[in-house]
Structure formats: C-alpha cells, structure tokens
Amino acid sequence: MSIYAVPKRLLVLLFLMLAALPLQAQEWTSQDCAECHTDSGGDPAEVSMASLVGSVHEDFECMECHTDVTDLPHDELAPANCGACHDDVVANYKMHGKGIVGESKLIPACWSCHGSHGIRSSEDPLSRTYPKNLADMCANCHEDSTLTAHADIAFKHPIRVYAESVHGRAVAGEDFSAASCNDCHGVDASAHAILPANNPESPISHFRIHETCGQCHEEVAQQYIEGIHGQLLLDGKVNTPTCTDCHGEHGILETSDPRSPVNKARLAEATCTPCHDSAALNDRYEVPTGQLRTHVDSYHGLKSSEGDKSVANCASCHGAHLILPPADPRSSVNPDNLVNTCGQCHTGITSDVAQRPIHNRASDNEGIAGIIRTIYIGLIFAVIGGMFFHWFIDFIKQYRAVLNKTPQVRRMEPGEVFQHTLLALSFTVLVISGFALRFNETWWSQLLFGHDGGFHIRGWIHRGAGLVMIFGAVWHLFYVILTPRGREFIKDMAPNIDDAKQAFQKMGFNLGLTKTPPRFGRFSYVEKAEYWALIWGTIVMVLTGFGLWYENVVAQWVSRDVLNVILVVHYYEAWLAFLAILVWHMYGVIFNPEVYPGNPAWITGKMPQDMFQHEHPAVELVEHRHVVRTRVSAAEVTMKGREKVKDSERRDGPT
Numbered sequence: 001m002s003i004y005a006v007p008k009r010l011l012v013l014l015f016l017m018l019a020a021l022p023l024q025a026q027e028w029t030s031q032d033c034a035e036c037h038t039d040s041g042g043d044p045a046e047v048s049m050a051s052l053v054g055s056v057h058e059d060f061e062c063m064e065c066h067t068d069v070t071d072l073p074h075d076e077l078a079p080a081n082c083g084a085c086h087d088d089v090v091a092n093y094k095m096h097g098k099g100i101v102g103e104s105k106l107i108p109a110c111w112s113c114h115g116s117h118g119i120r121s122s123e124d125p126l127s128r129t130y131p132k133n134l135a136d137m138c139a140n141c142h143e144d145s146t147l148t149a150h151a152d153i154a155f156k157h158p159i160r161v162y163a164e165s166v167h168g169r170a171v172a173g174e175d176f177s178a179a180s181c182n183d184c185h186g187v188d189a190s191a192h193a194i195l196p197a198n199n200p201e202s203p204i205s206h207f208r209i210h211e212t213c214g215q216c217h218e219e220v221a222q223q224y225i226e227g228i229h230g231q232l233l234l235d236g237k238v239n240t241p242t243c244t245d246c247h248g249e250h251g252i253l254e255t256s257d258p259r260s261p262v263n264k265a266r267l268a269e270a271t272c273t274p275c276h277d278s279a280a281l282n283d284r285y286e287v288p289t290g291q292l293r294t295h296v297d298s299y300h301g302l303k304s305s306e307g308d309k310s311v312a313n314c315a316s317c318h319g320a321h322l323i324l325p326p327a328d329p330r331s332s333v334n335p336d337n338l339v340n341t342c343g344q345c346h347t348g349i350t351s352d353v354a355q356r357p358i359h360n361r362a363s364d365n366e367g368i369a370g371i372i373r374t375i376y377i378g379l380i381f382a383v384i385g386g387m388f389f390h391w392f393i394d395f396i397k398q399y400r401a402v403l404n405k406t407p408q409v410r411r412m413e414p415g416e417v418f419q420h421t422l423l424a425l426s427f428t429v430l431v432i433s434g435f436a437l438r439f440n441e442t443w444w445s446q447l448l449f450g451h452d453g454g455f456h457i458r459g460w461i462h463r464g465a466g467l468v469m470i471f472g473a474v475w476h477l478f479y480v481i482l483t484p485r486g487r488e489f490i491k492d493m494a495p496n497i498d499d500a501k502q503a504f505q506k507m508g509f510n511l512g513l514t515k516t517p518p519r520f521g522r523f524s525y526v527e528k529a530e531y532w533a534l535i536w537g538t539i540v541m542v543l544t545g546f547g548l549w550y551e552n553v554v555a556q557w558v559s560r561d562v563l564n565v566i567l568v569v570h571y572y573e574a575w576l577a578f579l580a581i582l583v584w585h586m587y588g589v590i591f592n593p594e595v596y597p598g599n600p601a602w603i604t605g606k607m608p609q610d611m612f613q614h615e616h617p618a619v620e621l622v623e624h625r626h627v628v629r630t631r632v633s634a635a636e637v638t639m640k641g642r643e644k645v646k647d648s649e650r651r652d653g654p655t
Helices: 005-020 030-037 087-092 110-114 131-142 145-150 158-163 166-172 181-185 209-214 218-226 228-234 243-247 267-276 279-285 291-297 299-305 314-318 335-343 361-365 367-404 414-438 443-449 454-482 484-493 497-510 525-549 560-591 609-615
Strands: 408-410 606-608 620-623 637-640
Touching (some): 110 131, 131 145, 131 166, 131 181, 158 166, 218 228, 267 279, 291 299, 414 454, 443 454, 454 484, 454 525, 484 525, 525 560, 606 609
Antiparallel strands (some): 408 606
C-alpha cells in the first residue's frame, strides 16, 4: 500500500465530517440581523442599530448575546443570557423584595431596569440607572397600583413621595451624595440584592435601619445607638423607635418644613406621642403616662401649638438622638445637668427653679401654690357667681316688666307657642348632641357624654330629638292645611316682590341712604326668610338624618359616594342652621336694642303693643267689640291688615 493512500482517505473523511456540521458554525454579522429587524413594523421585533450607539454593548455582535440562533430567518429566541458575562450579578440576584428569581413573574428581569439594546453605563446621564433617573425607573413598577397590589406591596406611591423629600430633591438637583433607592434598599447598596424588610439581612430591616442611615449620617447614628432607644434596639425590642419611625421613610423632609413630623411645632404630637402616650408601652417599660398632656397644657406646649418655633419641645430638653434616662449622668435631664439644659433659653436660671417638676400635673396642688390655688377657685366661684346672680335678677326683672306691659298684642295662639317650644327644644338638643359627636374630645362634650356609655346615650338622645322635631313639623303641616288660621298664616308668610324692595329699603335706611324705614306688615322679610329656611333645612336634615340612621339599608341602594355626600350635607347644613339661628334669629328676638331684653311672644304668645307697632307699622290695630278683660285693660284688640277682617275670622291682636 502506498504511503500516500491513508492521508487521502483521511482527507475525504474530514470533508464529509465538515459537511455534516450544523450551519451555526457560519458567522453572521449584526448587519445580517438588521436586514430583517430594521423598519420591520414590529414583525419581527424592530431593533434600530442607532439604539446601540453609546451603549456599553455597542461593539458587540448580536450573536454574542443571542447565542441560540441556528438559522436565518430564525424561530422565537429565548431571552439573552446576561449571566454569560455578568455571572457575579446573576449570583447576587436571587430575590427582589418578596419575589424569588425564577419563581415570581412580577419581579424585574435585567432588561426591565437596564433596557434591552440601548444599555448605557450608570454614569451616563441618558442611562436608566443614572442616579438622577433611577427613581423614575423604579417608578415603572412601584407606581403601578395594579402591580403593587398583586405583589402585596403596602407602601403606595413611594416614588411620588420620595420626589418631594429632602433626598429626592437633592438627587434631582444632581447632588448624588444623597440617598437614592438602591442606597437604602440594596444590600451593600447593590440594586441586585434587594431583600424584604422582614429579612434580617435587609438594610431596611428594623434592626439595621440605623446602620443604613448611618452610611451618610454617621455621627447621628452613633448618638442614636448610645441612647435609650438604640440600646433597646440592640436588646432586640421590636417596638423601640428607629430612624424611620421619627423621620419617615420615603418622604423624609427637612426639620424646617412644617409638614415634617420632627418640625419643632409638630415634634411632640406627631413624633413622640405615638409611643409615649401608649398605655401598653408605658406599662411595659415603666414609663410615666400622660406626659404629652402635661406638655400640651404647659407654657411650652401652648406656645408650640400656636407655631412658636423658639419655645422648648421634647427634643430641646431630652435631646433628639442621644436620648438618655434621667438617671444617666450624661442625660440632659439629669438633675445635675438641668441648669445647663434650661439655661439654653432661661439665662441665669437657678438650680432650684430648674428642678421644678415639668411633667407633674399635681405640682400646683402642693404647698403654698396649692393653698393659693384653692383660694382662687373659691374666689372665682364667689365673685363670678355673685356677678351672674346680680345681673340675672336684673334681667328677670326687666323681662317681667316686658311681660306685664300693657296693652299686649296676641302674636301666637297657645298651640303655635307649643309648636315653637317643641322646635326650639329639639333644635337645641340636636345641635348639642350632634356636634358632641364631631367634637367628642372637647371639654363640654366630655362633660356631657364622657362618662362610661355616655356617647352611646348621645346617639339615642340625638335621634330622639330628631323624632320630636319631625313630630312638630308634621303637626305644623296639618295646622297650616286644616285650620283657617293656619291657612291665613301661610298666606301671610308667602314671599312677594315687596319683601325684596323692603330688604333694600331697610339696608338703605340703616346705611343712612334713605330717611324712611320700610313699613312691615304681619311678617317682614326677616321672618319670612328664616321661616322658609327652616322648612328647607328641616327637610334636608330629616332626609339625610334617616340616611345616616339607616346607613346599612341605604348602602344597599346607593353608592359609597352618595353616602359620603349625605354625611357632608348633614354636617354642613347643621352648621348653617345653627349659625343662622345664632346670628339672624337671636338678634331679631333678643339682641336688637329695640327689642332687648326680648320679645316675650315665644313664652306667652303676646308682645307689647308699642313693640308690635314699631316692628309692624303697616298693621292697623282696632278695638274688638267683644270685650275680654285683661289685667289692666278691659279691651281686647285685634289686628287688621291691608284689608278689613271680620271679628269672627281672626283672633290675632292685642289684649
């Protein structure tokens, strides 16, 4: 056999083997891909070569990422395997919040954050992960309420809140030393290792938040951990406050911002109160209760509540971060340090004054101060009580003089007086019992209904008064329909064009623009306005009141928005009615100097004739031929309006 025969056979075999290899050994270029994927209209997926310009993968060929292409045109491709190059990142990216990579369909893939083809360096201002753009990139998912609901993310709109925060505004101004999303949420600030808050390794775990904030706020974090709150945290207490409990999470604001919970004017109530006014926490840690109340009632608290930022608040005395118990010699409220602490504001303060109890509500009940307090309370009752009694008997005497003044014009029949009495009493009870619910923490509400079960009784009182008002309204309705006097009443009460003219004439007279006052008939525009306002208000309050009383039934027929409207209408109509009575009605029947100390018609149904003639000069008074003896006069007088009234038709008139 020739020595050249074997190599020829090997060459033939090698040729056949090469011919059998798949086509993937052929090298395609990105230009080959562009022939199909440029201006494709979306089928196949359109990829612009221009999008790769400036990308970190600009010099890569398509096949370096899309390694599963075996033929052109190709079938649907699997996602690019970023881990082929970025294996360290893939090893780190096991979870995103509560989602587990490979299991949860809601967590982002590489291209969700970095983009697909136009991936740029995080130092590139056009990059999605550039610090200034990072929050907006996270917002694609975290501002999507549908996605956050499915992912069981409790915090709604965190990016919107962050954008208004001190950190968000700093980053927007290109101060990249300020915290962005990954700085707080990422393990070692890595955006690829974001763990849920209940994971002990998470930088936003309750027990690690101070470390996370301490990356920037190192000195403050050290002060916090040395203080009582930090020591409790190190001891494993889950209910001790950490940075975010006081400052907030995403919406952290400057202390000078009035919306900030650590603003001087809000610190006591918004930040310290939730813990230090908690009976459960005070019991657990043996902390005195009622500290907030004593602060609010003090000079410091009162000045602070009105917005004075120079006055002392909790942090002024106890410290903001290095908060220590009074027994600690380093504590700013240790007895030996009080002169220095109080002396920050009260220059020259002595040790005796500085050690006066601040949070002791009983301090004015002790010693000489307690004796003086008792004397003053007795003095107040004696002096003010004497003043009240002095003017009360004077008021009664003057009112009796009005009641006894003759002749008297009968303004209302006994039945009408009773209707008015029902209305006045039920209205008063409704106002008090209704506003007691809305302002349940006020002293008068607590005085009336603050006892055990009192606010349950309040509801029954309110509804009972409402039923009394409805009874009075129905009685009045039948009265004006079924009785001659009632029909005459509603006829005289009907508004007309003269009322508008007289209203302008009255205003002009009071302003000195005209010399002649209007001459009112049986009812002036003042009385007509409040009567028809009463009718309208009663209808509105009854309908909305029943809607709230039977809310569960009404809710089956109307939407929640309608129920909210009912509540708003009932509340503000109550204010309108209360203020109208206070301003309009009370002036007309009591505080008008021409009427004071009051028109007695609501008690007796009568009013002095001179008062009647002054208020209703257009009504003629004539002597009735049927004489009815009174206390002073033997004549009963009846009213006569614009037309003559027969003796048998009307009983209104002076007696």
